[in-house]
Amino acid sequence: MKNIFLTIVLFSLVAIGKGQFAYDYLKAADYYYKKADYNSAAQYYEKYLAGNRSIVSHAVYKPYTTQPSTKKTQAMVSNEQQAIYKLAESYRLLNDYGKAVPWYAEALEFDKTQFPLAPYHYAVALRALARYDLAVKAFEYFLDTYTTQDAYRESATRELQNLRFIVQELRRPDLSTYTVEKGPSSLNPQGANYAPVWLGDSLLLFTSTRPDNSGAKNHLFTNRIYGAAYANGQPDTITRIAVPQPKDAEQGVIAVSPDGNILYLTRWVTKDGKKKSAIYISRKSGNTWSEPAIMDTVVNTPGYSAQQPFVMPDGKRLLFASDKPGGQGGFDLWSAELNADGTPFSVKNMGPVLNTSWNEQAPYYHAASGELVFSTDGRVGMGGYDFFYTKDSAGSWQEPVNFGYPVNSVKDDIYFNSKGNNILETVWLSSDRDASCCLELFSLKKTIPPPPPPPKPEPPVVVTLAPPPAEVPTVLDNVYYDFSQSYLQPASYPALDRLAAMLQQHPDLVIELSAHTDSKGADKLNQTLSEARAKSCVDYLVSKGIDPSRLQYKGYAASRPIAPNTNADGSDNPEGRARNRRTEFKVVGKQ
Numbered sequence: 181m182k183n184i185f186l187t188i189v190l191f192s193l194v195a196i197g198k199g200q201f202a203y204d205y206l207k208a209a210d211y212y213y214k215k216a217d218y219n220s221a222a223q224y225y226e227k228y229l230a231g232n233r234s235i236v237s238h239a240v241y242k243p244y245t246t247q248p249s250t251k252k253t254q255a256m257v258s259n260e261q262q263a264i265y266k267l268a269e270s271y272r273l274l275n276d277y278g279k280a281v282p283w284y285a286e287a288l289e290f291d292k293t294q295f296p297l298a299p300y301h302y303a304v305a306l307r308a309l310a311r312y313d314l315a316v317k318a319f320e321y322f323l324d325t326y327t328t329q330d331a332y333r334e335s336a337t338r339e340l341q342n343l344r345f346i347v348q349e350l351r352r353p354d355l356s357t358y359t360v361e362k363g364p365s366s367l368n369p370q371g372a373n374y375a376p377v378w379l380g381d382s383l384l385l386f387t388s389t390r391p392d393n394s395g396a397k398n399h400l401f402t403n404r405i406y407g408a409a410y411a412n413g414q415p416d417t418i419t420r421i422a423v424p425q426p427k428d429a430e431q432g433v434i435a436v437s438p439d440g441n442i443l444y445l446t447r448w449v450t451k452d453g454k455k456k457s458a459i460y461i462s463r464k465s466g467n468t469w470s471e472p473a474i475m476d477t478v479v480n481t482p483g484y485s486a487q488q489p490f491v492m493p494d495g496k497r498l499l500f501a502s503d504k505p506g507g508q509g510g511f512d513l514w515s516a517e518l519n520a521d522g523t524p525f526s527v528k529n530m531g532p533v534l535n536t537s538w539n540e541q542a543p544y545y546h547a548a549s550g551e552l553v554f555s556t557d558g559r560v561g562m563g564g565y566d567f568f569y570t571k572d573s574a575g576s577w578q579e580p581v582n583f584g585y586p587v588n589s590v591k592d593d594i595y596f597n598s599k600g601n602n603i604l605e606t607v608w609l610s611s612d613r614d615a616s617c618c619l620e621l622f623s624l625k626k627t628i629p630p631p632p633p634p635p636k637p638e639p640p641v642v643v644t645l646a647p648p649p650a651e652v653p654t655v656l657d658n659v660y661y662d663f664s665q666s667y668l669q670p671a672s673y674p675a676l677d678r679l680a681a682m683l684q685q686h687p688d689l690v691i692e693l694s695a696h697t698d699s700k701g702a703d704k705l706n707q708t709l710s711e712a713r714a715k716s717c718v719d720y721l722v723s724k725g726i727d728p729s730r731l732q733y734k735g736y737a738a739s740r741p742i743a744p745n746t747n748a749d750g751s752d753n754p755e756g757r758a759r760n761r762r763t764e765f766k767v768v769g770k771q
Contacts, residue, residue, distance in 0.1 A: 216453025218270040225267035277305040349585035363621040372618035374610035387432025403430035444489035499543040509537035555594040564592040589613035645682035666712035698757035710735030
């Protein structure tokens with residue numbers, strides 16, 4: 181009997197000890213999570229969940245309440261479901277989507293009123309891991325269950341457009357002309373390495389959080405400025421740039437004046453997960469740089485952030501990103517006019533054609549092509565931050581264009597620099613496409629084929645075009661539209677011109693133009709799109725002089741396939757889908 185009593189006491193003590201350890205792990209995890217130290221938070225949430233898992237139920241949990249505790253002195257901590265969700269969030273905020281996905285998958289089973297964004301973040305993580313089909317389903321599920329009209333719903337709608345754009349870009353016929361290579365280990369050791377900038381022709385400056393031997397306290401993973409000297413066309417010796425570094429802040433993301441004597445740089449501090457940044461100016465003296473001085477309030481509006489400077493080639497304007505008032509929302513691109521000494525005297529927002537309600541960052545201007553490059557998460561693209569380019573036309577910016585794949589990836593692509601006459605000829609860029617957490621430096625080159633010789637002029641040939649039998653559909657080959665749009669691409673004009681010529685030779689014919697889609701996408705959207713595309717063809721024929729009374733149009737969406745959209749085993753059939761996406765005409769009568 182005594183032994184039984186001792187055994188019960190020992191088991192009780194072990195249980196109490198385990199419970200205390202679990203509580204301590206969870207308390208530590210919540211502390212680090214609140215401080216935005218997500219790496220430490222993830223480690224302690226993992227420890228807590230490893231020894232304290234219960235069967236996940238569908239019980240309703242109140243947010244941020246404690247689990248029952250027998251110790252009145254214990255502080256309030258997360259419950260198990262909150263710990264799972266915060267663990268997923270920690271990995272997401274560390275950009276480690278592979279580890280985030282399984283925890284978000286568990287959180288999908290929880291009460292959606294307590295964790296409404298779990299499906300959204302789960303879908304984003306799936307997209308970043310190139311699991312596109314699952315990502316589509318997850319975003320659609322989120323839109324079905326999340327009814328609030330806010331930025332998350334807007335983003336999820338755009339993410340579905342992103343996924344269609346991704347599939348299109350991965351099928352581009354010119355992918356073999358691109359070479360994208362991760363920089364050598366000297367450029368990409370442990371930590372983040374990003375924001376490449378050329379100083380002259382042989383020194384590539386960049387920002388890095390690599391460990392160094394400065395002896396400074398907590399120097400590990402502090403952002404500093406480095407330079408890579410070039411030898412035989414390759415980055416060689418890496419050295420720390422002699423710019424005074426503050427003890428209580430990080431610095432990097434730089435720009436250099438055209439004469440190489442003025443350095444603009446970003447300094448920032450992060451407190452409780454919130455980053456505040458400002459742009460500083462430093463001047464060269466021999467082989468060193470002066471103590472950076474903060475630029476005045478023309479650039480640095482008190483209470484807001486300014487970052488990522490770029491000096492235009494004439495040295496008269498400083499482009500930068502800021503969340504100051506007067507923009508479209510989030511971070512916008514701004515332009516400051518500079519005095520001869522490099523100080524600003526006026527500033528303006530670069531306008532709604534460039535800026536969205538989301539974030540535009542890291543401006544770069546390629547002088548040879550006259551194109552402005554920047555990164556944004558507020559437009560349809562590959563996902564995350566994408567590179568876009570635009571040109572100034574008569575004092576106004578043209579609508580930005582996505583560079584597409586493989587310049588952009590399904591993760592974040594930000595900070596672009598080109599040395600060639602062609603903007604994609606010799607590029608250094610930053611991306612986390614191959615990393616679990618951080619930006620890395622990549623080189624990119626596109627082979628530009630020589631233009632073909634001009635075609636020899638041919639004598640005009642008059643061709644008699646016979647119409648097909650009545651009510652027999654005829655596919656119009658080589659008719660193309662913009663992706664998910666009804667706008668006719670110029671490559672479609674020759675086929676429609678031949679149809680116009682046939683109608684002119686047979687002025688009594690009445691035809692129907694019809695457009696068809698494959699089975700992907702919502703039926704209502706496909707119906708609307710197919711009708712709009714058929715009407716675009718009619719409008720083009722009218723512009724060529726065809727009487728509108730002779731032209732009818734109709735959209736059939738996916739209702740009349742001419743090839744299977746899927747194979748017999750249920751897998752996707754891209755060739756069949758391509759045949760089903762077509763434009764047809766048929767003779768329906770005579771006038």
